[in-house]
Amino acid sequence: MSENLKLQPIQNWLKKNNWFFYDHQLDTLNQSINGHDILLIAPTGGGKTLAGFLPSLHDLINNKFPDNKLHTLYISPLKALTIDVHRNLTNPIEDQKLDIKVETRTGDTSSYKKTRQKEVPPHMLMTTPESLALLLADTQAKEYFKFLRYLIIDEIHSLVNSKRGDLLSLNLSRLNNISPNCKRIGLSATIKNKKSTLNFLSQKKKSKIINIREKSSPKIEILETENRVPWSGHMAGYAIPDIYKKIKLSSMTILFVNTRAQAELVFNKLWQENENNLKIAIHHGSLQKEIRRKVENLMSLGKLDCVVATSSLDLGIDWGKVDLVVQIGSPKGIARFLQRIGRSNHRFDEPSEALLVPSNRFEYLECISTIASIKANLLDEVKDKEGSLDVLAQHILGVACSNPFQIDDFFLEIKKAWPFRNLKKQTFLDVLEFVRNGGYSLKHYEQYAKIGINKNNFYAIKNKNIRNRYRLNVGTIVESYMLKVKLGNRTLGQVEEWFIEGLNEGDTFLFSGRVLEYQSITNNNIIVRSTNSTHPKIPSYAGGRLPLTSELSFQVRKLISKKEYWKHFPNQISDWLKLQNKFSGLPSVEGLLVETFPRHIKNKKRYFLICYTFEGRNANQTLGFLISKKMQRMGYKPISFVATDYALAIWSMIEVEDINIILNEDIMLDDLYEWLEETPLLKKNFRDAAIISGLIERTIPGRKKTGKQVMFSSDLIFDVLKKHEPNHILLQVARNDSYRGLIDLDRLGDFLKRIKNNIIHKRLDRISPLAVPLVLEINRQTIDKSEVDEYFLEELESEILTEVGLN
């Protein structure tokens, strides 16, 4: 290391542990000393975190800094990560008896500690984007951050291009005004859009990307099994005995799943298999934080054999002793999988090892494609997103809570936040009016405005009550309303309100790795007791399922359509495809395979229509909406559809005869936009926007709205607003979010052109092998709810009439 760097204590500590500095760590330090903001892109296990803190440690060790002032701010997307990094950083600091105070501050921090931290800040504070927003909304924020010298953002790739990232970027811009000399370091996993991530991080001209490549490519295998890989489902029950054997052979395993429901089920199955009494734990976002912390602690001490985890564990946390990573279900994206693999052999110079366990046959094909893509160094494409206006609304109120502002200065500050660089002045003024008084063209609420204007044209909140309410509503993650699960006096965690609605007294369900019997709801707590029932229901949690990237979708399509590839597949997969070929046909590369067949659902005959598009879930979903609209108009009474990455399945009460009419290009023109206005997704996005922007409050002091109330009123507001103010700012937000999340219009248009006169329609008398996974999909989309409700009610009524002999 170069002579002018004085890092003796850190070096001593490294030496003690037989470790040494990596080049990129010193490079980061040197460039930072030279005044650069730095984006460090390195594979996991590359000593990234230490690299991020090195400039700050170097400064604190060598230069004078006033006591009781904040020197370094560390921001991570996960609470658990702040705790882990805190632990890792405390080791050298305590070992070398350095006079550096390090603390965490998240939603879980006690209010006593929070108050103390405001009065006497530590040198280094580890926090989340939401807690940062709250700190900046304080009237003392300028004083608090004035001395800040270093800002570290960990896992920055997971924050850019999201509403959380929008909020963070606005606050970064604010910090840039408060402490302009603060140096920034962003830490990121391997990403494709490096330049825009750097722009997100730094508002300085002097900024740099340090990019470290993986030294050895990871070793990935697909689980070999004697058992049958099921046609559908996401639970991989067939693989549990084989996985258990692998767990026994390794010293510590992390078993990643994609949803919390999977985590519960896999965990339960593993324990049924656990004849050796291995120490197997579970970790997901719905569990009580004490339970999660306990598991994290045991892991870092190496006292567990296996942890079943969701994405709650897949960011950055350093679990040194993990030597096997198992992924159940397709990882749905290359970058995400690389990140998860990085949890094993957390050493930079050794290859990571991972085992892929497809939970069904389509996923088997996906897993093969994933491995091929990693070998070819393909990365997922991410489209840059414009800053969301609902987040801007929340930020405007936050700033008004902290300090009076003038419009022009504030607008310039916002424009410096990368996602808002294209923001128009008029749009900003519209959002400001919305925050002040609702922004309705009818200036009805001016007298109740939250933000007043003084005679010098400064904007400020009217009373401190507004600040208190802002504090309770900060954040961009809108979750379903959750109820606490109580076993005796213990809180096990939370489940969504709608899950419990489907339960009757005495029903059992899996949670926190136990089988619980539902007893009652008291004071918004779900009272349960332990039971030995063997057929529990599984709470299926909203979210958690990620769309497959288009890169992978295409790969899968190629694999299926070319028989010469099949010889590399295990017999059961190639047999499946052969059976499909014999029974119906194979999806072709250029054309479209469509199947129709009748099938009974709950004793009622329904007609299924399956399109194997392989165009990705978003395009398939849009196609599903458009086709069902057309079918509705033509009187086929469509009930529901499923869109996966590979195909679309629609079922209706009446059989569709001419497929070509249904799949004509004109469905794109007919009433796309008019119809999109009615999608449930738009309503959902409107609800989120209404909450994020503060139109509807999450929490009012002393009273918590139940999820249902929020849902109800936001739907009513949506309808009224659409009629009276169709261009209201919140409707704009909801539309933008929906278009981004739902449509892949260009791709869909090309697709419809391509398949014109090239549709192979197979009329079958029953379901085909390839269609089984789709029909059994759980994630069903409801078509225009009120319309479908009417069909059901008509059907029910006529049944009742028949029963009493009137029909």
Add this chain to the structure above:
Amino acid sequence: MKTLNFCNHGLQICKEGVLFWLEREIAIVSDLHLEKGSSYASSGQYIPPYDSEETLLKLLDILNKYKVRKVILLGDTFHDKDAFLRMTPKVRFLFKDFTKKYEVIFILGNHENKIKIEGIKFHQEYIVDNIHFLHEAIKKDINQISGHFHPVASIKVSSKKITSKCLIHSNNHIILPSFGEFTGGLNINDPALKPFISEDYNIYFLTKKSIYKFSNKEIESQY
């Protein structure tokens, strides 16, 4: 419209939730909750101020279709005592138009405590032909038509639940659904409703397109 036989009178319910006694040229409607939207504004939640306009236009539109002379409002016409003061000029105009065109009977609702509006008299109850019109049902064996509870029902069909406003008809009791644009609902199985409903009752389930009649047995057998 669906007809129900109530104390030997034929009453008709429309899918929007207005009950008609056409023989007497009377329309009965409950819980308009005018200016509910604007009632949140003083606490900083700027709910769109268009609900009263929607509610009144919808009501006037329905009344126009039938021969109606008298309208009985079963209380909670105004969301709070200051609601009238918050109305926009347009809404006030619509409201005046409505009270000019019909003989309007205002029953006093629990939201209207201490309300004072010039030219409007609030009644505790109103009686026509031995039928008592009230805001909140009472535990007395009298023929009564009330509102207050905003009843909704959930019907389970094909393993999914459909929830919508409904009218409850239980012997000599009728409980009307709320009519206001921004009004929520209370499930018919809620204990609060139990004292006012007998063992056997019918509901008229109101959807966007139609009215469905179910007996409580039919609803319960769904579960």
